[in-house]
Amino acid sequence: MNSGVFLWTLLVIADGPKAIIGLDQNPNTDLKTPDLITKYGYPVEAHKVVTEDGYILEMHRIPFGRYEDRRSARLSKNPILLQHGLAGSSADWVLTGPGKALAYMLADEGYDVWLGNNRGNLYSRHHRELLSTNRTFWDFSFHELGIYDLPAMIDYILEVTSRYKLLYIGHSQGTTQFWVMTSTRPEYNDKVSLAVGLAPAAYTSHMRGPVTQLAKLTYFGVWVGEKFGYPEFGSRSPWGKFVGNLVCHGGAPTQFLCSNILFLIAGFSQGELDAGNLTVIIGHVPAGASWKQFVHFGQGFINPGHFRAFDYGENNDKNLKLYNSLIPPDYQLEKISTPIALYSSDNDWLATPEDVDLLRAKLRNIVVDYKVEGRVFNHYDFLWGNSAPESLYEPIIRLLRKYR
Numbered sequence: 017m018n019s020g021v022f023l024w025t026l027l028v029i030a031d032g033p034k035a036i037i038g039l040d041q042n043p044n045t046d047l048k049t050p051d052l053i054t055k056y057g058y059p060v061e062a063h064k065v066v067t068e069d070g071y072i073l074e075m076h077r078i079p080f081g082r083y084e085d086r087r088s089a090r091l092s093k094n095p096i097l098l099q100h101g102l103a104g105s106s107a108d109w110v111l112t113g114p115g116k117a118l119a120y121m122l123a124d125e126g127y128d129v130w131l132g133n134n135r136g137n138l139y140s141r142h143h144r145e146l147l148s149t150n151r152t153f154w155d156f157s158f159h160e161l162g163i164y165d166l167p168a169m170i171d172y173i174l175e176v177t178s179r180y181k182l183l184y185i186g187h188s189q190g191t192t193q194f195w196v197m198t199s200t201r202p203e204y205n206d207k208v209s210l211a212v213g214l215a216p217a218a219y220t221s222h223m224r225g226p227v228t229q230l231a232k233l234t235y236f237g238v239w240v241g242e243k244f245g246y247p248e249f250g251s252r253s254p255w256g257k258f259v260g261n262l263v264c265h266g267g268a269p270t271q272f273l274c275s276n277i278l279f280l281i282a283g284f285s286q287g288e289l290d291a292g293n294l295t296v297i298i299g300h301v302p303a304g305a306s307w308k309q310f311v312h313f314g315q316g317f318i319n320p321g322h323f324r325a326f327d328y329g330e331n332n333d334k335n336l337k338l339y340n341s342l343i344p345p346d347y348q349l350e351k352i353s354t355p356i357a358l359y360s361s362d363n364d365w366l367a368t369p370e371d372v373d374l375l376r377a378k379l380r381n382i383v384v385d386y387k388v389e390g391r392v393f394n395h396y397d398f399l400w401g402n403s404a405p406e407s408l409y410e411p412i413i414r415l416l417r418k419y420r
């Protein structure tokens with residue numbers, strides 16, 4: 017290791033990536049989602065939702081656009097729910113600011129915008145009985161996000177807005193939990209008039225990048241989790257930084273990104289990301305999750321062709337007890353009847369074209385199937401890419417008009 021890299025590593029360990037790129041200069045880095053929204057002149061509300069199994073989720077709502085009159089603005093708006101991906105939060109949809117971030121575009125377009133927060137992230141760390149310091153709190157994967165969190169959020173929105181249906185946009189795991197919900201609790205199909213899937217994730221056997229090295233440890237992760245409890249995947253945890261530094265070496269100009277585990281997992285393309293926005297993004301992600309979610313995705317990597325419930329391993333009678341079978345059951349994707357719009361990319365390391373093909377083959381009601389071609393647009397560019405507003409959000413907004 018040369019001395020520059022050594023010094024850099026020391027800095028990151030001592031002070032996080034903030035030390036290197038002067039993150040502290042952008043005040044947006046430390047603002048919570050509601051404060052960010054308020055700062056840009058939009059109305060915002062926070063709502064608490066309790067799931068059937070006791071988790072207390074905080075949702076953020078932008079009920080109308082920036083230029084609307086407060087009194088008339090509330091009349092007959094179509095609710096739309098935006099659901100973040102793995103280790104993300106409601107902030108993901110507003111980080112790049114007005115004119116660029118999807119949540120603001122939708123609010124200005126006349127939608128009643130709801131931003132979900134799954135259990136375990138920065139905004140949803142409470143439970144009726146469990147403390148988040150108790151390992152039992154962290155015993156969940158995307159399965160629970162699909163059968164509990166998403167239904168609770170949808171029912172809450174429909175009740176508050178007195179509607180029968182809403183529109184849905186999910187990114188990555190935000191689509192995974194939608195597939196879980198609509199296949200396991202099919203009555204929810206009718207509560208969504210259109211589901212837009214950005215970087216849709218279900219099958220994961222073709223994942224690319226350094227994360228595939230971690231995925232090989234999946235069943236070790238199951239063993240640890242079952243024996244000692246599943247640990248929290250903290251927001252900007254020291255462990256994440258350590259792994260980042262371990263895997264990324266060399267002197268590339270984007271080196272510092274390796275200290276943020278999410279970019280390590282998803283890849284990074286300089287062409288699409290604005291440096292000013294990047295500092296803000298790094299301040300907000302990762303926003304917290306359970307390691308069991310990563311382990312569950314890892315199982316999809318190890319078992320090609322399967323998108324199925326959590327596997328506790330053949331030496332553990334938990335599979336038998338839960339599923340009445342040694343092998344967990346596949347999610348019945350053919351039960352999904354909600355109209356689906358898929359937006360995927362050639363250069364996505366996590367929702368790869370091969371795995372999206374597998375998903376596409378199972379879904380029966382695809383109304384739009386759009387692929388971003390080329391070697392630039394990656395997993396996070398669906399949220400933060402410079403070309404996303406024009407190439408994706410505008411066509412999506414035109415599509416939504418037909419389903420409201």
Ligand SMILES: *[C@@H]1O[C@H](CO)[C@@H](O)[C@H](O)[C@H]1NC(C)=O
Pocket residue numbers: 044111112113290292293296
């Ligand atoms: C994101 O980048 C754009 C373009 O440089 C800039 O105008 C905007 O203020 C940035 N947004 C935030 C929230 O920093």
Ligand SMILES: *[C@@H]1O[C@H](CO)[C@@H](O)[C@H](O)[C@H]1NC(C)=O
Pocket residue numbers: 145146150151152
């Ligand atoms: C964690 O929660 C479980 C289930 O409620 C309880 O049995 C256990 O005693 C708790 N552990 C701690 C350390 O509080």
